[in-house]
Amino acid sequence: MANCSTDVCSYKRAWALDTWVRNYIHNPYKICGDYIKEGQIALDLGCGPGFFSLSMAEMVGEKGRVVSVDIQEEMLQMLRDKSERAGLRSRIIPHKSQPDKIGISEMVDFALAFYMVHEVPDKKSFLSEVASHLKPDGRLLIVEPKFHVSKPDFDSTLRVALSTGLKQICEPKVLFSRAVLLVKV
Ligand SMILES: C[S@@+](CC[C@H](N)C(=O)[O-])C[C@H]1O[C@@H](n2cnc3c(N)ncnc32)[C@H](O)[C@@H]1O
Structure with missing residues (x-):
């Protein structure tokens, strides 16, 4: 994995x-497949070049959408190019966010924050904004890298997520990672 620590990757x-x-280590279907259904709106937070976004776009199908958010325009351009080549461009809504403001308008069924929360400066504000964009019964999956995020730091992020009103469902197993699945009640 890249040398992406608490600084932005x-x-x-x-x-x-x-x-x-990476498809063998972090297979998007194994990690997100149970939480995304056809026709839904999914959110890929800190999407990077779109490793998860493209598979999520396949999962939501023609009628669904993936809102792919990143603070780096260069990452979003890679995502645009890749999704164009894959014939999935129309299902993806790239959105350039600010470090302290996501700024989307969509309400979503599922949100993924994969290896990115540790890069966010204000986790309380960020996770509150994510929670406010989840539909009732919407899910948020947070996955953080074990090699950068200690158990106490991950538990601290989890406490912040719970303080936004989300409820913990389970801690899915993801290789080399700490993960938690939350729901908006
Ligand atoms: C380690 S990369 C992970 C990319 C992708 N989730 C993956 O697993 O392939 C972290 C990404 O999060 C983005 N990021 C960092 N802080 C962010 C923030 N506050 N809001 C949105 N994206 C952010 C970075 O620009 C980078 O593309």
């Missing part, structure tokens, strides 16, 4: 997020 290291071998 630069678009110059995007290649490391998007290798074929």
Whole structure:
């Protein structure tokens, strides 16, 4: 994996997020497949070059949409190019956010925050905004890298997420990661 610590993972290291071998380590269907249905709106927070967004676009089908959010325009351009080549561009809504404001208008059924929450400066404000964009019974899956995020730090993020009113469902197993699935009640 790229050298992405608590600093923002630069678009110059995007290649490391998007290798074929990652499909075996972080298979998007195994990680998100149970939570995304056809026709739904999914949110990929800190989407990077779109490793998850493209598979999520397949999962939501022709009538669904994936809102893919990142603070780096270069990441979003890679996502646009890749989704165009894959014939999935029309299902994806790229959105350039600010570090302290996501700024989307959609209400979503499922949100993924994969290896990105540790890069967010104000987790309370960020997770509150995510929670406010989840539909009732909408799910948020937070996955953080074990090699950058300690258990106490992950537990601290979880406490912040719970303080936004989300409820914990389970802690899914994701290789090399700490993960939690939350629901909006
Ligand atoms: C380590 S990369 C992970 C990319 C992708 N989720 C994946 O797993 O392939 C983290 C991404 O989060 C983005 N990011 C960092 N802080 C962010 C914020 N506050 N809001 C949205 N995206 C952010 C970075 O620009 C980077 O593309």
